[in-house]
Amino acid sequence: MIRLVFLGRLADLAGAGALELTLAGPSPLEDILLALPAPLAGPLADPRIKLALNGTLVARDGLVVDAGDELAFLPPVSGG
Amino acid sequence: MRAMSWPSCRRFRVADMAADVRLALEPFDPAAELSRFTAANLSAGGVVSFLGQVRNGDGVEALELSHYAPLTLPGMQALAAEALTRWSLEGLLIIHRAGIMVPGDAIVLVAAAARHRRDAFAATDFAMDHLKSESWFWKREKVGGLWRWIEPRGEDHEDLARWV
Numbered sequence: 062m063i064r065l066v067f068l069g070r071l072a073d074l075a076g077a078g079a080l081e082l083t084l085a086g087p088s089p090l091e092d093i094l095l096a097l098p099a100p101l102a103g104p105l106a107d108p109r110i111k112l113a114l115n116g117t118l119v120a121r122d123g124l125v126v127d128a129g130d131e132l133a134f135l136p137p138v139s140g141g
Numbered sequence: 142m143r144a145m146s147w148p149s150c151r152r153f154r155v156a157d158m159a160a161d162v163r164l165a166l167e168p169f170d171p172a173a174e175l176s177r178f179t180a181a182n183l184s185a186g187g188v189v190s191f192l193g194q195v196r197n198g199d200g201v202e203a204l205e206l207s208h209y210a211p212l213t214l215p216g217m218q219a220l221a222a223e224a225l226t227r228w229s230l231e232g233l234l235i236i237h238r239a240g241i242m243v244p245g246d247a248i249v250l251v252a253a254a255a256r257h258r259r260d261a262f263a264a265t266d267f268a269m270d271h272l273k274s275e276s277w278f279w280k281r282e283k284v285g286g287l288w289r290w291i292e293p294r295g296e297d298h299e300d301l302a303r304w305v
Contacts, residue, residue, distance in 0.1 A: 068209055069279030070290040116211025133209055137293045139280045 063126050065093070066133035071110070074101050087127040111135040160221035160233040164214045166240050171247045178234045178252050185231035185254035189261035191269050197244035203283040206248070208239040213277040220271050224253070227267065228260040235268060239278065270300040 063082050067075040082096055094102040104110070112119050113133040114126065126132050171192050179188050195204050221233055232254035242248060251268045255261040274297035281290045
């Protein structure tokens, strides 16, 4: 089981702030996106959306997610 | 540590001085926070503060800032640490709200205390520019009963370029 966290408008697209997904084993990001509905997976593929794995920012390239991980999708910020 | 202001401790004070950085999940009282901050920094000749509040108008009924706990407060603390290395400060306060706010509520309070005013002005300006464009917050506002997400503004990123 992995936990996917969606911030900002991505939470609206996902219909929830977080989803749990069961993986067969360590999985690349591409496989995780394939497991999601297209209207959500499409926007998540945007390179402007940053990723945090277990609370640390990580690059998209070569990212592998395993059971117990939390992967957060962070759209451009708009604070203050 | 900040209370140690007698001359023999002066050279240690800057190294000991930690910024007061908080993510507020409930409303806070900016006037009370500023009073406490100035009282704790009597050795500073100047205190500059910036208060951001939810404006009343444009039909905005409420504003919500969401955050991501593993990144948001640590990012604010790193920003404060950077400000402390760039300017000579006696004290630095950063309080940023998350959650649902209504017009008049405080969103962000930054205050910098320094022996010389330019350091305090610059550090406050620097902190605000980075809070607006780099900190891990996502904003939406409620107008006419409907929530809509606020997109990042180009000007916020132009403001950041001032500090490179």
